[in-house]
Amino acid sequence: MSVYLYILVGALVSLFIRVLPLTLIRRQITHPFLRSFLYYVPYVTLAVMTFPAIVDAAQYPLAGVAALVVGAVLSWLGMGLFPVAVSCCVSVFAVEFLLRLF
């Protein structure tokens, strides 16, 4: 039961965030601090969530580090979400395969 409550809480907050500005705010946000804060938030949040979690996600930390490096380099080169995600998976698989050999 509590899992559904968690899902409901998440769904309501997500809905609130997505719908509120579209239905209420009809002008551009002009407050400099608020604009800047909201502009930076997604990058900081995702960065905090990515590291060091990516290192712990794989079975071997070294494989996680490989995924981080490969993902960062390919993203830097402009590859899209899907190919970057797949490349990270492949690097973990390859490094863990090698580590098991030795």
Added chain:
Amino acid sequence: MTDLQNDLRGEILRGARDGLPIGLGYFAVAFSLGITAKTAGLTPVQGFIASFLNHASAGEYALYTAIAAHAAYWEVAVVIFITNMRYLLMSAALSQKLSSSTSLLHRFLLGFGITDEIFGLGIAYPGRLRPAYLYSAFLVAEMLWSSGTASGIVAGSILPETIVSALSVAIYGMFLAIIIPPARQDRVVAGLVVAAFACSFAFSVLPLLNTLSGGMRTIILTVAISSVAALLFPVREDAEGGEAA
């Protein structure tokens, strides 16, 4: 068939065509998200429902890790608010693409459908946005997203450990693909990403701080680092182009 019906049919077909490639990418990422959801104890049906209602990779990831950690409900609400905060901006931006006569119901439904990619389609739409186009794209992508999560929960236990381990980093790969390209164009964003990595690592190893839950760590660091950045490096009017994608 009248011209109006033909027109509507065209919008729906175009929306489905643009939504399909997005949906295929979603399926793969949602699959890995399903593996996280499974470790949190969600059933495939619960995963489908959670994904259908939330449809946000970072937000759902936060939700599943919070469930796994038996976090407080208020903590879940705050974490999801923080991780999905960017949708406030996207929702505000999308409102500028609608004609002022657009009904409240349309605004509500369009808002529900906002994701990074669907928002991108909406912004890229020439002229005033037709809701039917975005509904169609969203529904195609959303079904693949939700079924991808359910599939991940089902197959996560069938797949060998090596494959699960490999797939579990897919979500982080996607996060990297979202944050690195803007970091390349904007030195402030690049500095923030490095600072966020360093602080997050510090919080995970330093005594006392490492007792904080992952969710609280995300909240504290996001608010602190973003606030400092907003004070030191206010964004100019023309610098928001990168946010649209």
